[in-house]
Amino acid sequence: MRRHLTQELHNLIERGRDRQLRLAVTGLSRAGKTAFLTSLVHQLRHAGLEARLDLLRAAREGRLLGAQRVAQPDLGVPRFPYDAAMAALDGTPPQWPAPTRGISELRLTIKHRTRRARGLLGDTATLTLDLIDYPGEWLLDLPLLEHDFLSWCEAQQATLGAERQRLSAAWLQAAGALSPDDTADENHLAEVAAHYATALRASREAGFADLQPGRFLLPGDLEDAPVLQFFPLLDIGEAQRAELEALPGSSVYKTLARRFDHYRRHVVKPFYRDHFRRFDRQIVLVDVLGALNAGPERFEDLSRALGTLMRSFDYGKRSLLNRLFSPRIDRLAIAATKADHVTPEQHPNVVALLEALLAEPLKDLRYADVPVKALSLASVSATEPRDVEHEGRRRAALRGTTLEGEDVLLFPGDVPPRLPAHDFWARQGFAFTAFRPPQRDTAALPHVRMDAALDWLIGDKLT
């Protein structure tokens, strides 16, 4: 009983001293969110023991005492499946954890000593860290709040390049046969919408990211609900606005417009209202190497998707988000993941490429005075760098095990430090191999610069 009372008092004091932080982790699917969060929890739990965290000042100074998982505050949000993820990484053979679906969270309490003048160690303090994992695809829905159905139709048509058109052939044919002034047949609309969702899924499978609406890819409880049964109409635009707006409520145009509007109000807004505006810090993970590997149309698509996604962090006073939800994120990290898939001397190029890819959004963020840092990292390093003799020269190489279990020594090639020009794609200068997680001999997960990311995201709260 005594122990409980102490704990309660302690919580009260902690809240009074503002020692709680909500850190959100996002990224488009396959960017590596689950591996990042798993490694983050793992590193903090092994801080002061096996974990190598020299770039995190509190750890370097020996002030990080450890971390514990405790009960999360939001009872209606799934728990982040840390144990299942660690079980996968500790399997024989080790496997990458299964991707999370939707939002999940986990609360840590981090115990540390405070800093004193002249390097003296101070009192013990506790930081309560809420980690929230959510699909970056949800942020791609932000523009829907600024669009109405007609302007969204126009905008979506612009994103359909040659390959997306090929992947969307069945939908394009079905939608092409519809006229905005047809009387809506709910069954038929459901069919065409199913073609649209299939096209979105096929595009995602093929590596595309700039896909709207985000929930079509992970419908959850809304599966088969009319709110997820809309799609852009083709070949309509502002020029026809008056004519379209005059159509009756039972028309295809008005029916789809109602569903679009319902989606904005009952799917997009609740995410920003109930979750997003409560985040203090955010890290966005980007699989820039994967996109580089996948060719020019997908790289261009990633660039567009990231531009859209980053707008959720642009807190210029006039921004839509600010007006609607007053979010409070005060520090942002953008990380290129899977840095272990290229040799270490290429890491600066990875960061430079990420910054080039995000040049426009980064300008906006700096103008809006949002502290932001770009870095490259590997949540769980699956390779070891090796210097090898090759055709008479010393070259940097990587040693790792492929997903199929083959031990290999690779030269992954050079990462361009700026947006690749036409001739890069023509030369196909970059070959990316997927590795399986390492067979570990020690308790700590090997990583690249997780400590640097932690220092930027929570370091100032550990002083």
Place this chain on the structure above:
Amino acid sequence: MRRHLTQELHNLIERGRDRQLRLAVTGLSRAGKTAFLTSLVHQLRHAGLEARLDLLRAAREGRLLGAQRVAQPDLGVPRFPYDAAMAALDGTPPQWPAPTRGISELRLTIKHRTRRARGLLGDTATLTLDLIDYPGEWLLDLPLLEHDFLSWCEAQQATLGAERQRLSAAWLQAAGALSPDDTADENHLAEVAAHYATALRASREAGFADLQPGRFLLPGDLEDAPVLQFFPLLDIGEAQRAELEALPGSSVYKTLARRFDHYRRHVVKPFYRDHFRRFDRQIVLVDVLGALNAGPERFEDLSRALGTLMRSFDYGKRSLLNRLFSPRIDRLAIAATKADHVTPEQHPNVVALLEALLAEPLKDLRYADVPVKALSLASVSATEPRDVEHEGRRRAALRGTTLEGEDVLLFPGDVPPRLPAHDFWARQGFAFTAFRPPQRDTAALPHVRMDAALDWLIGDKLT
């Protein structure tokens, strides 16, 4: 354009004349909800053509002109999968449709002629019928609104008979090792709760119905959320209330109590508030023959579950539901389904048994002046009655095809017209065989008394 305008005006007038009806269909899992709704839509669409609907007055009088599916009003609710269900019934071989999960809906417009004096036909009129399908398990959560965590723990312990205890062995062992005043470990609670959910699922598989909380069986988007990670604590009761309430917030007892409370407020209440209070009519389907087949503990359990379920329709002025949500259901049907699985002369016994099973709730409903009718029906009749010579006597038998595809002629036995006494179970007087749906030669689904159900549920709106 002309057509649209006419439609809009028409809708306005219909709403003005109160010609909309929301009819809800529920039942415990495997009671036959999907088959019922599919047949209901099918019969109305074939009214005036092949469908046999003589017990529905409007059809008998030739005033039913047909029905069409139109866009449903609730965009966030999944559509009832009528086409998929019909495709299953029309398959080779025919199959029962896949059960629905969660809530779904479908809107029909029914065209009919109004009645005039001396049997003359009147004007054409339209009834807009919203059909809503939802799991009866959700109604079993109603008592949670009256309980707090402690009284719920006590009530749940009373439901654990010998067989439920056997099915819950792993959970009982895990929960038995917990003390209410332990400090809560979120991981451990998640594990024990997983055992509890597994025990509930195993109990349902074994034919039990009185299972709380209902969402543990169909978690949807709440999978892995702490709100679905509670369970009753054993061996606690009112006597310990003061002591338990004094425990700190971090104790097992208080943690589970918070989750229980969150479940009440954020899962149970929203269903009643957002859906239930908008229903005009309700039919509850009961697989009384299946329970009869499964033995005494399960029959007793069904009786208890139905007692709980029916309380959602008891609108006595002092009832909890009335105080909280002011529901408006003005007519109720209770139907024993799968009547085609016994010979026709047994049908009155099926209804008598259903009424005996529901004796207490029916008394309450009649006292509360809720019009209620008990009947037996088969949504899709899978058998044909035959008179056969057996051991020198003429006996009623059933001809049908088993799920395995074997054509059989059966004597299913007699249904007791009142609650079976001990000797009924000892004699094991009833043998229930599951049949596959019929291979149809005509367009209309064969049924038993679907027309009687329709007449009670919507007949008065077709005059």
